Amino acid sequence: MDNKEIKPFDSRVTSGNNNSFWIKTSPSLKYDKLTENCITEVVVVGGGIAGLTTAYCLLKAGKKVVLVEDGFLGSGESGRTTAHITCALDDRYYNLEKLFGRKKTTLIANSHMAAIQWVENTILRESIDCNYKRVNGYLFLSATDKRGSLEKEYESTKNVGLITKMLKYVPDMNAEDGEWSIEFPDQGQFHIMKYLKGLSEAIIKMGGKIYTETRAEEISSTGIKANGFSVHAKEIVVATNTPVNDWVTMHTKQWPYRTYVIGAKIPKGKLSYSLWWDTGDMDSKWISEPYHYVRVEPFDDSYDVLIAGGEDHKVGQADAEDIPEEERYLRLAKWTKKRFPEMSEIEYKWSGQVLEPIDSLAFIGKNPGSDNIYIITGDSGNGMTHATLGGMIITDLIIGRDNPWSELYDPSRITLKTTGDYLHEAGNMTAQYVDWITGSEIKEAENLKPCQGAVINSGMKKIAVYKDENNEIHACSGVCPHLGGVLKWNDDEKTFDCPVHGSRFTVGGTVINGPAVSDLKKIDIHHDSSVK
Ligand SMILES: Cc1cc2nc3c(=O)[nH]c(=O)nc-3n(C[C@H](O)[C@H](O)[C@H](O)COP(=O)(O)OP(=O)(O)OC[C@H]3O[C@@H](n4cnc5c(N)ncnc54)[C@H](O)[C@@H]3O)c2cc1C
Ligand code: FES
Structure with a gap:
């Protein structure tokens, strides 16, 4: 984590300039940073509801678990949710019946009701005070x-x-x-940050290890590298909301x-x-x-x-x-x-x-092509239950216990029909690359107002520029390090967002949402705005 990060906001706390109600009404959930190599049975990457639920379930099943989170717990989308805990799926049951048939759709409904019940049982068991x-x-x-x-x-x-x-x-x-x-x-509702606090305390009580301000820089079948140290593990769970271990397939x-x-x-x-x-x-x-x-x-x-x-x-x-x-x-x-x-x-x-997943269901299970790397992603507006199911299903897969829903949510599933128009969405992704050769929003960085950013042209280059409150201009590459999308300025959250697969970056270029795993390259800028 770069401590010299240019504000306006602290990306260890939350992923945008606006703080949610939950973040404003609860203290940051911090643990120590990882400062040495370690060995464990399962390493979980990501400290949102998916990662914490998975760590909790695995510890309950007797596994040794280390969880790493690059900010503080809940600093991703979990801290920005609205926390409806529901089986009223936002893609509608009549669509799901068309896609999966009645029998499987019944299983889907059951799985979300079971997730609500799991949340309730856990809150009662661990006496979590979360409204x-x-x-x-x-x-x-x-x-x-x-x-x-x-x-x-x-x-x-x-x-x-x-x-x-x-x-x-x-x-x-x-x-x-x-x-x-x-x-x-x-259905259910809670204060998400209070719930995550309860889960994290239960994890520590059971002997689990949580490290915050610890970004997994490399993820492989032998574990992860984070903050320059390695965590060796037999099984790896990537619960980073959007997978950061997979370059293309899931995206x-x-x-x-x-x-x-x-x-x-x-x-x-x-x-x-x-x-x-x-x-x-x-x-x-x-x-x-x-x-x-x-x-x-x-x-x-x-x-x-x-x-x-x-x-x-x-x-x-x-x-x-x-x-x-x-x-x-x-x-x-x-x-x-x-x-x-x-x-x-x-x-x-x-x-x-x-x-939003292609066929309405989250992707939970083995990462396609991998034997011991698991993912939880694609949870649409039903992330509270999908992430909870993520913890339940992945634990069963790891300990070899049958699970009635693992096939349904398998990331390698092939769904012939989709709820939306796949070609339309795929075309929309491709169209986002066109900006590489066409005009940009603002010609000169000097035209910006304080606390405003833009992606500008400099010859053939795209530069993400930001003018801070002291009128100082900062510049980074305006090209997403994932697969080369041209970034867009988000004036509301003060971030640079990639319209292709959704990676996001702070004004200083630090990555805050994958699939990109690296920061934007910093660029020196002269007073006349020409780029070195
Ligand atoms: C505005 C909004 C409203 C919503 N409302 C609802 C709702 O009412 N009901 C519902 O069910 N769902 C809702 N959702 C969806 C739900 O909130 C999310 O699906 C869910 O919180 C995702 O949880 P997660 O743990 O997968 O991801 P996150 O909470 O994003 O956690 C992933 C974590 O991984 C960390 N991370 C990323 N990369 C790395 C790395 N390399 N190393 C270490 N850590 C890393 C991130 O910092 C982050 O904290 C809503 C979402 C939003 C945005
Ligand atoms: S190109 Fe994939 S997130 Fe930017």
Whole structure:
């Protein structure tokens, strides 16, 4: 970790300039850095919900485990989630039935219900104080969708054995877009950072080792190299949200999307603790139709916080719809206020990244082509349950125990049909390379305002430049070290984002999201902005 990192934000704490409600209301989860070589049975890379759950499950099964995290725990997407713990999958059961058939879709539904139960059992067993609650969830129609979609989904949830109800109203919400909703009982919610703290303490209690500020620089079948030291292991679990051990294969099977969240206080008791989701924007240009998601988190004796999300776009492509990041928060606020008029001023806002898999299911299991490297990725908007399943399934694979879901989530599965249009998404990825030879957003770095960045042309080079609060200009390569995508400036989170597979970098060039594993090359810049 480069301590001379140019601010605006500390990427050890979180992966963007906006702090989430969870990060703001809990202390950083720090452990020692790795400072010596070590040997273990399993090394887990990544200290989000997937890595910590896996480490916990493996220790429970009697394995020796070392976990390394390059920031602090929860500094990735887990700390930026909204933490609905649900079996109401965002790609819809009627789509899953088409893709996988009824029998497998029933298994999928069961797996997510089992994940919710696993979370609850663990919270009770370890006495984790994380505001966990069982709550109802309500799926209602988006203004752009038709009543028939809701009916189809209801029928499908029944087909796969879920105990849902069709209601002729949407509880606690101004149902602008239609009265009906599907109730999903027995869902869950918690304060994610408090949950991760509980998991990490349980891991340490069982003899597991956690190292933070420890980035795995090399991952191989014999273990990892991190901070210049080696961790030798028989099994390696890569729980880095997007795999950093695989250069291409997995990144053609999932697409990165950026999603936005706001939080506002409401008087305590005004709204029930529930989850709400609309069915998504059917007019969207994106294959993964953005949808709104809302819930309520306890704040203090007088207030709760209403947390609403949505307005997604493909990473680095906010401008493809002509809706800048800042406007997405305004649209989200307007949408939320209309349906939940009790909300007050917005106090929290942040965005985060989700990986949408080609066929709706996460990829959990052996990395394609490997015998002892495992991955957990592609968990879409259902990462709380997918990551939990990740820990359960990978533990069973490692200890050789049968698991009813391992085949379903196998990263090597071949799904002939997909929910979206694979060629469209793949074409969108390829189109992002065109910027290499066409014009850039701003000609001269001097034109930037303080705390603003851009990717500019310098001859045939692309340079990521940033003007700090003292008007000093910093420059790095504007080309993604993964597979050469041209980076885009994200003015909201103050990062450079790759529109191809979603790698992200701080203004100083430090990698904060894979698949890239290396930082951007620093570039000297003259006062006249010409590049050495
Ligand atoms: C705004 C938003 C809202 C969401 N809402 C929900 C929701 O309501 N319900 C739901 O189920 N899901 C939701 N999701 C999805 C869910 O939050 C994620 O899928 C989940 O948190 C991912 O967990 P993870 O452990 O896989 O990844 P992360 O939390 O990103 O953890 C990966 C960790 O790996 C570390 N790392 C990366 N590279 C290295 C390396 N080389 N060496 C060491 N460490 C490394 C990172 O620092 C990071 O901490 C949401 C996501 C977002 C962004
Ligand atoms: S993330 Fe693959 S090219 Fe940038």
